[in-house]
Amino acid sequence: MTSNRQYDLVLLGPTGYTGRFCAEHIVQNLPTSLKWAIAGRSAQKMEPIAQELKALNPDRADPDVLVVQLNSTELNELAQKTRLVINCVGPYHLYSTPVVEACASNGTHYVDATGETPWIKLIIDKYHETAKANGAIMIPSTGVESAPADILAWSLVKRVREDLSAPTRQINSTIKEMKFVTPIHKRNTYLTHSTRSSGPSGGTLSTILSIFDWLPMSELSKSMQPFTLAASPPPKNIPGESILEKLLGARSIRDLGTVTTSPSAIADITVVHRSSSLMPELYGQNFFFRQFLSVRNVLIGVAVHIGFLVGLSLLALPPVRWLVRKLIFAPGAGPRREDSVNDRLEYHAIATSDSTPPQRVFGKITYHGGMYPFTGLLLAEAAMVILSEEEKIKKVSRGGIVTPATLGQDFVDRLDKVGCNIETKIFQY
Numbered sequence: 261m262t263s264n265r266q267y268d269l270v271l272l273g274p275t276g277y278t279g280r281f282c283a284e285h286i287v288q289n290l291p292t293s294l295k296w297a298i299a300g301r302s303a304q305k306m307e308p309i310a311q312e313l314k315a316l317n318p319d320r321a322d323p324d325v326l327v328v329q330l331n332s333t334e335l336n337e338l339a340q341k342t343r344l345v346i347n348c349v350g351p352y353h354l355y356s357t358p359v360v361e362a363c364a365s366n367g368t369h370y371v372d373a374t375g376e377t378p379w380i381k382l383i384i385d386k387y388h389e390t391a392k393a394n395g396a397i398m399i400p401s402t403g404v405e406s407a408p409a410d411i412l413a414w415s416l417v418k419r420v421r422e423d424l425s426a427p428t429r430q431i432n433s434t435i436k437e438m439k440f441v442t443p444i445h446k447r448n449t450y451l452t453h454s455t456r457s458s459g460p461s462g463g464t465l466s467t468i469l470s471i472f473d474w475l476p477m478s479e480l481s482k483s484m485q486p487f488t489l490a491a492s493p494p495p496k497n498i499p500g501e502s503i504l505e506k507l508l509g510a511r512s513i514r515d516l517g518t519v520t521t522s523p524s525a526i527a528d529i530t531v532v533h534r535s536s537s538l539m540p541e542l543y544g545q546n547f548f549f550r551q552f553l554s555v556r557n558v559l560i561g562v563a564v565h566i567g568f569l570v571g572l573s574l575l576a577l578p579p580v581r582w583l584v585r586k587l588i589f590a591p592g593a594g595p596r597r598e599d600s601v602n603d604r605l606e607y608h609a610i611a612t613s614d615s616t617p618p619q620r621v622f623g624k625i626t627y628h629g630g631m632y633p634f635t636g637l638l639l640a641e642a643a644m645v646i647l648s649e650e651e652k653i654k655k656v657s658r659g660g661i662v663t664p665a666t667l668g669q670d671f672v673d674r675l676d677k678v679g680c681n682i683e684t685k686i687f688q689y
Contacts, residue, residue, distance in 0.1 A: 427544020
């Protein structure tokens with residue numbers, strides 16, 4: 261669709277850890293005809309980023325550098341200039357509600373990388389209808405949380421619908437591998453070894469801690485409900501768990517092996533269920549999704565489950581959060597790029613058709629590389645799908661605050677071209 265706005269895309273927050281990776285992917289992979297800008301609160305901090313981007317691809321026109329404070333006046337002016345905002349300013353519940361409001365009010369498309377489910381619930385309740393009425397497509401959680409799980413589930417549901425002519429009853433998904441390699445370096449001429457490995461950025465860890473500052477555990481527990489973001493009531497007859505599975509976390513699932521509680525499941529399950537409720541004609545009325553973490557054996561699974569619950573309980577204590585803040589990366593910092601080039605992410609999932617007899621479809625998504633470059637890639641490629649196919653996405657999703665899965669096959673195809681592969685196959689028994 262043609263537009264008289266000055267920019268196709270504005271990247272808000274390019275000086276942050278994820279924002280820098282997103283900017284680099286835009287420069288190296290998106291069309292050179294793209295009209296774009298970087299925006300943030302400090303020109304002094306953004307100018308070096310702009311110079312680094314120019315060195316990556318001298319043939320591309322430099323992005324404009326826009327100084328914007330996070331207040332309604334300046335954010336509305338920004339939203340009116342561009343078709344889409346990629347928002348990398350977190351913690352999102354602290355800083356980004358005015359960004360969402362400006363985009364929803366001005367019909368400006370939007371993507372971000374939040375995993376903050378309580379905040380997503382808040383912005384859906386406040387701005388979904390406004391965004392929908394103004395023609396905005398707004399997709400939070402388009403990073404590692406929760407785009408891989410969501411688009412893999414969509415791919416499986418599509419395969420069940422097209423090849424088996426049935427809706428999907430259930431998907432069990434597991435993070436099969438989330439590999440962080442620990443490299444060994446030589447320093448100067450000595451044989452001293454360093455064991456620095458990739459891991460969470462300062463921004464991610466700061467966000468987790470600030471959520472506990474923001475909400476009491478009673479409110480956080482509400483956001484952990486599987487259908488908290490769904491656009492319709494949950495289906496009846498949801499598959500249950502045994503008391504032992506609830507207590508120990510670990511269980512064995514056919515074709516997936518031994519699995520346990522996954523910390524990212526809290527965010528991913530709610531997003532996938534929102535997708536299913538936005539597209540019931542594809543998923544079916546009885547769809548249910550679960551996500552786990554693959555482990556080698558039951559003992560490890562129980563240990564992971566208990567460790568996760570204990571960790572949550574400890575983070576509820578202010579002195580523990582104070583201590584953790586002393587030990588983490590500062591926001592905006594994180595693992596070195598060279599520490600994550602051999603990282604790997606792989607999800608496996610099994611979809612069961614809602615038919616008699618039920619049939620099963622296997623799916624997996626794989627990506628080789630660091631999780632933060634991957635998030636930058638996901639944001640940029642999702643933005644391009646929205647810019648290229650906005651009318652199609654509005655028809656599928658009905659618009660407003662929606663999910664990565666509403667980007668559909670166009671998103672799958674773009675991801676495949678930049679190293680993120682999705683496969684599905686029907687099991688024959």
